[in-house]
Amino acid sequence: MNTIDKQKLWLPVRLAFLAVLVLAFSCSPEPELNSSDLYATNARSRNKNDKKSQNSQVKALVKGAKLQAANGLDVGPDGHLYVASVNGQEIVVMNKNNGKILKRFGPEDGVLGPDDLVFNPDGSALYWTDILVGEIGRMDMVTLEVKKQFVAPGVNPIRFTKDGSRLFTALDFLGDGLYELDPDLNAPARQIISCPDFPEDPTAVCLGFFNSFDTRMEDGRLWLYGPLFAANLIIAIDVTDELPTATLNFPADLFGGPAGGPAIRVVAGLDGSLENPAAAKFGPDGMLYVLDQAGELWKVNADGTDDKTLFTTLQPGLDNMTFDEDGSLYMTNNDHGWVAEILPSGQARYISPGGVIAPMGLAVMSGPNNQDKVYLADLFNLRQFNGTSGQQEAIYKGYLVPIVPEVGIAPLILPMNISQDGEDLVVSSWFSGGVQVWNPIQGVTEYYPDFGSPMDAVRFQDDIIVCNVDVLASPPEIGLFWASTGNIIDLGGALALPGGLATDGETLWVGDWATGTIWEITFNGEVPDSVEPLVTGLKNPEGLALDQNNGLLVVEWGESRLSRIDLDTGERTTVVDGLKLGKPGLGAPPMWSFDAVAVGPSGDIYLSIAGENAIYKVK
Known part of the structure; x- marks a missing residue:
């Protein structure tokens, strides 16, 4: 062979x-x-x-399936699910009760292969990452006017702080690193972590592909909690201070952080139980929910180290998730294109079934x-x-x-x-x-x-x-x-x-x-x-x-x-x-x-x- x-x-x-x-x-x-x-x-x-x-x-x-892969998602100000699809080159507006597709935003709207998306806290604008072309998109939800900003190929997760004052993204698969964005997309993106060989080798690994993450304040410090897809770890990064861009060497600097850069700590995955974690979001119970593409959903105590329990096992290919204001959990599966609500029992209620x-x-x-x-x-x-x-x-x-x-x-x-x-x-x-x-x-x-x-x-x-x-x-x-x-x-x-x-x-x-x-x-x-x-x-x-x-x-x-x-x-x-x-x-x-x-x-x-x-x- x-x-x-x-x-x-x-x-x-x-x-x-x-x-x-x-x-x-x-x-x-x-x-x-x-x-x-x-x-x-x-x-x-x-x-x-x-x-x-x-x-x-x-x-x-x-x-x-109705969707040609289902990736990032969020609940809009209208109460509907907004679902990104890289392969489908679109953002789909979906009734979260019956799965009816109400609208599709595609290339004609400036949507070019979105991997993740998020609304700002007041719901006035929708942001997404066009991973293939390396752009961040912003859509005004009243006028539907779209504004784009180039960052780098591989832009993938995107997340606001709870107060909406700060916005972050990271690179996955087509690059690696961490950035802070101007919510108005006027100022250039500020790079927080870079790779030693970037841009000569745009696919160099520094973090290990920091994927869909969440934010949390701790003792006046702002931390990003998220998965490292390639390293099979859950980490937290202190982004309180606007430090100069730090060059991180993978994997040596994952424990403590790069010299002169933000502090980093490992939260989970040291026991080898994670296979390809893709998303981490805080639930209404204060636990960090971690989605593993192997088909597992974990509940992690973010204050401990590898203090986690397996919440439910679902079909492999899981991609992303979001919580509604009432605590309902919604999830996507990329490989099979389904969208589901995950019930308190851990069972999936399929809103939009999957398939080819x-x-x-x-x-x-x-x-x-x-x-x-x-x-x-x-x-x-x-x-x-x-x-x-x-x-x-x-x-x-x-x-x-x-x-x-x-x-x-x-x-x-x-x-x-x-x-x-x-x-x-x-x-x-x-x-x-x-x-x-x-x-x-x-x-x-x-x-x-x-x-x-x-x-x-x-x-x-x-x-x-x-x-x-x-x-x-x-x-x-x-x-x-x-x-x-x-x-x-x-x-x-x-x-x-x-x-x-x-x-x-x-x-x-x-x-x-x-x-x-x-x-x-x-x-x-x-x-x-x-x-x-x-x-x-x-x-x-x-x-x-x-x-x-x-x-x-x-x-x-x-x-x-x-x-x-x-x-x-x-x-x-x-x-x-x-x-x-x-x-x-x-x-x-x-x-x-x-x-x-x-x-x-x-x-x-x-x-x-x-x-x-x-x-x-x-x-």
Whole structure:
């Protein structure tokens, strides 16, 4: 098995290539997942002989969560929940009683991938952190006027003091450090803690990713209490004094604080009980509630050391929480997109149920009774569904930072695209920057970690061909590569920005996302001996799949449709149009997510529909 140096994977290294979000530990079934036999009404199935709408041929096999991940949240002055979604690129206003979505603020409102949010104490303004682009946003709740301020990529938690006079944020995943903000976003952000190698290495660790925190006054001193995501600790930082920016060395300065900087003390986690703490908020009982993404909620005595009790255990993937004025506790789950009220008993009352949040790559195998077995790459999880009923049959957790253990198999990377390889799957992920061969029983059997931005990968002969679009590398690494050697495949400059791949084992087809050309390539060993355009003029082709009738299916993102290309004539026909595909990205790579198509042994066609968190099935 190919492996990778652990330190290389310890932190992400390409700022624009990480969509943050979170790590979590999901391995349980998902009772709240909704499958549907309702026919899709916004998609139309067509063929050459019948141009009329045939809705009955297209059905939603799986319907996922209403939110494409749920992150920070707060209760607004109107009594509704305001929920941030990085992956959904929006802030959702939700009725906290019935989960009805009342409004969505998105890119058109200046909301660009929010990770956390908070209202000022009087409720007159909403603040949020756009983690990918490094901006703080402020919305006036009367005029809805938005003001933005750039701080640094990775801005994540944001919190006011109780009196509203001071506002703080920190960096996670795309950077590290602590800042104080001007509530009016006029004065530049004041850096409190920096990293030794920042800005030369923007991903250097100093605190260990200080995530969603709270404030408390103690004997006239102002302390921030919050989790260190990477260090698995809960700490408190004294920010009473406006000291000069301190350089903190991780982890040596976590106990006491950096020289000339704020005092720091460890509150919990020294016993190793925390796995990835993501949020800490003081409850009405004075206890510090600590949310661990492993699915645990702890009650911590902030005046002690590791004086804590486990309050409840929930589904892994927990992200953030907030208390209402009446003491009600509301919580989000990033990996599954649910929003819930946590009752005094510790039970979750799901306000907005969870499920699929980011449908991308698809692969279909033969299951029991000759039913199609559908695998879906869902960013934080690899999910398996019954191709007939749409029921979820298995779920496997992927990791943003898959540190290879000293003994055992490598963890699964974040699955963004998949292709069938016999009984295995080839998994590719530009979030994780790698390609793996994975088996449901054996786990990862091959690992190729040296591709900065693999969009797709397929088994070809005795190797794997990887479509890599690392536009931020110097020089850019864009093209098709052999996984075993890392060598680029010379196509004579045919490809501008490759996307999806398909193969029958002898011929390779690749779509050029930029030019709209599908290239047909044959090989003599490892060297291409024929590179010919099969069809031109498509709009942003992404997912490719061979059907059982000498055709190539192509998802055209730019036209919101599924097309079929006759492999003999190159003629294009529309199979399904009116699809609600993935949103435009916020940076590199340009295609961002991946809209996929796969054909099962039954001959049925499956589509991942990111705009609806769904899998469509076309008979």
